[in-house]
Amino acid sequence: TRILELDRGRTFAHDGGYASYLDARDERDRQAAQAEAVRRNLARKELAWLRRGAPARTSKPKAHIRSATAIVEGRAEAAARPDELPLHVETPRLGDQVIELAGVGHRHGPDQPWLFRGVDLALDPRERLGVVGPNGAGKTTFLQVLAGRLPPAEGTVTTGSTVELALWDQRGADLDPALRVRDAVAGPTRRADWSDASLLERFWFDGDAQWAPIGTLSGGERRRLQLLLTLARRPNVLLL
Incomplete structure (x- = not known):
């Protein structure tokens, strides 16, 4: 087994199972964190010396000085993988009724096979639900029905009055390429x-x-x- 990992623009290959891959990744992160600590310490000392105004170093590249400044002020990207993304978004209150499906089924035409049928489901607040299946099983179609973007071929979908729903699908939103x-x-x-x-x-x-x-x-x-x-x-x- 060979596992390829893409992390922040770099690719890492690992030969072996998933458990050994996780061990190798943790060790790589540990070494990266140590190297980053050493680099930050050296940059801090260098920047302190530069700020004192060393005449013999006036030709030092400005880009290197900016890089050292960024490290000292904490703006440089951490070498080790963060455990979580520090993101908190205030959202509207969510009532007891979220989304309810009753006898829901869908197919892409009267002569087409059913992708799913007879689905009864009630989503509760704070519930996390995963939809798992092979390619072509109808996962994206099911999410489109849940989101109200696609009416089911049969059954009903009821959305709570307090629900503010967003769908991030595999196609993504259309973005103006000229917009910054x-x-x-x-x-x-x-x-x-x-x-x-x-x-x-x-x-x-x-x-x-x-x-x-x-x-x-x-x-x-x-x-x-x-x-x-x-x-x-x-x-x-x-x-x-």
Whole structure:
């Protein structure tokens, strides 16, 4: 078995099972954290010396000085994988009724096979439900029915009056390629401010990346932005 991991623009390969992969990843993170601690300490000492104004070092590249400053002030990206994303979004109150399905089924036409049928389901507040199945089983269609984007072929879907629902699907939202990342977060009704910048940094959009046109983003950056925009709507029910 060979496992490939893509992490922040880098690819890591591991030969072996999943358990040994997790052990190897933890060890890699531990070594990366140690190396980062050493690097930060050296940069802090170097920057302190630079700030004292060493005449023999006046030709030092400005980019290196900016990098050292970023490390000291904590803006540099951590080498080790964070345990969680520090993100808290205030959402509207969610009542007892969320989404209820009664005898729901769907197919893409009267002569087509049923993707699912006879589904009875009641989602409760704070419940987390996973939909698992092979490709083509109808998972995306089921989520579309749950979200109210697609009427079921049979049965009823009832959504609670307090539900503010957002769906982040595999296709993603259509984004204007000429629009800048920060302006996309601010929306059309207001100017971008510091709170938008803070939110973008939590999704690893730093510095110049916040002002880049959406059309220049990579596929992964685009999906990350789409998730951010979905959460920015402050839904109290989220379908992924």
